[in-house]
Amino acid sequence: MTSRAMARPSRAPGSSSATDRLRGIDAARGLALLGMMATHLLPTFESNASLTPTWIGLTFSGRAAALFAVLAGIGLALSTGKQMPAEGRALGAARRGIALRAGVIAAVGLTLGGMEVNLAIILVHYAVLFLCVLPFLGLKLKPLCAWAAGWILVSPVVAYLLRPWLMASYPPLKLGHNPKWEDLLTPSQLLGDLFFTGVYPVFQWLSYLLVGLVIGRLALTKATVPVLLLAGGTVLAVLAKALGTAAMESWGGRAALQDVLNAPNYPLDSVLQVNLTGVQQEGSWWWLASAAPHSATTLDLIHTSAVAAAVVGACLLLGRLADWLDLDLLLPLRGPGAMTLTLYTVHVWVVAGFYLKPLPAGxxxxxxxxxxAATAIVVGMVFVLLKWRGPLEWLGHGANQLGRQGRIVLSG
Known part of the structure; x- marks a missing residue:
């Protein structure tokens, strides 16, 4: 989550620049923020006994948060050399800066975690993902592709094998709430939850940042790349979801999972469409054949990564169209996308203020x-037009600069 305020350079219509690319990425990030707000504030299930999924749940559940994570990887690639990753001292400086920025994000997340709120707050997981991806920042495109594909294929199997062992511990290595400062006193439980047993399992979610690094290492200013991202992402997303549906409906997966489902309050039909976070996925290997949102299986990771790639491609194409028309069509999205950490934090804080309380009259x-959503769009647009960073983005940028310059200061 970064902040970028950019003036429009003078150029011929139809030309491309780094600014256009960043506008498209920020617009995708703004779309992810609005999607996460929708899953937080709007019902994902109908209020009936059958828990019928709503269109909000079917559209955004699992996809908005995954888009955030993929965009994090893209942002890291763009800040560490774009197509040619940084090397040597430059790479070391970049890693130190990213690590300190992750510390700022983690501190914000741990503070928000102390609030009473019925939301799964992603920031601490997001910060840990930044740290976990540091070893991969120096890799070029081909090795990154291999790592991303391998991680998507293998990590869900490893997590499936480890999760029952972690849950069998006493107490189970699962928090049951958002990470907060007090959880630092029980590091094994905190790490178990962050990496394997929580809502956003970092071990599998590292796949998203690796996919983002792959996308960020592409020549995003070339006209063909956004088209390939949009078309290829769409096709791959459909294929992954179709394969998961076939596994459940035609190959016996649904019947096998119904026999081992240990969460009777979660109808299998509903959670396979919207959300598996409340279900302990154990007792059958068929869990790994699901493409359900938040299942963190191979098919889910492929589907959500592909959706993210398609969204990024679409936003980049819209950026090129806006440049050709000489209109800033993406401003309503790239405004909030340029200060997501601040806006997300304020959003969670406001939602917490209404926790277990009735909504105001009317x-x-x-x-x-x-x-x-309207507040995020208006505030984001104002900050971008005034070329301001968001308050928390300013803090994260300062931490990043401190980390990058630390060695020079100490040696000078």
Missing amino acids: WTQDGMYFAH
């Missing part, structure tokens, strides 16, 4: 969402 869930 307000509905739809109205609350549109208020959050």
Whole structure:
């Protein structure tokens, strides 16, 4: 989550530049923020006994958060050499800066974790992902592709084997709440939750940052690359979801999982469509054949990564179209996308203020969402037009600069 305020350079219509690329990435990040707000504020299930998924749940569940993670990898690639990764001292400086910025994000996440709120807050996991991806920043495109593919294929199997052992510990290595400062006193439980047993398992989610690094190492300013991302991502997303559906409906997966489902309050039909975070995925290897949101299986990782790639491709193409028309069409999205850490934090804080309280008179869930979304868009646009960083983005940027210059300061 970064902040970029960029003036429009003078150039001929139809030309391309680094600024256009960053506008498209920020626009995708803004779309991810609005999607996460939707899953937080709007119902993902109908309020009936069958828990029928709503269109919000079917559209955004699992995809918005994954888009955030993929964009994190893209941002890291762009800040560490773009197509040619940094080397030597430059790479070491970049790693130190990213590590300190991750510390800022983690501190914000741990602080938010102390609030009473019915949301799964991603920031601590996001920060740990930044640290986990540091060894991969110096890799070029081909090795990155191999690592990303291997991690997507292998990590869900390893996690499936380890999760029952972690849960059998006493107490189980699962928090059951958002990470907060007090959890630092029980590091084994905190790490078990962050990496394997929590809502955003870092071990499998590292796949998203590796995919993002791959995308970020591409020549994003070439016209063909966004087209390939959009077309290839769409096809791969459809194939992964179709394969998961076939495994459940035609090859026996649904019946096998129904026999071992240990969460009777979660109808299998519903959670396979919207959310598996409340279900302990154990007792059958068929869990690994699912493409359900938040299942962190190979098919889920492929599907959500492909959706993210398609969204990024679409935003980059819209950026090129806006450049050709000489209109900033992406401003309503890239505004909030340039200061997501600040806006996400304020969003969580406001939602926490209404936890277990009735909405103000005359307000509905739809109205609350549109208020959050409209505020994020307006504030983001103002900050971008004034070329300001968001407050937390400013803090993260300062930490990054401190890390990058630390060795020079100490040796000078």
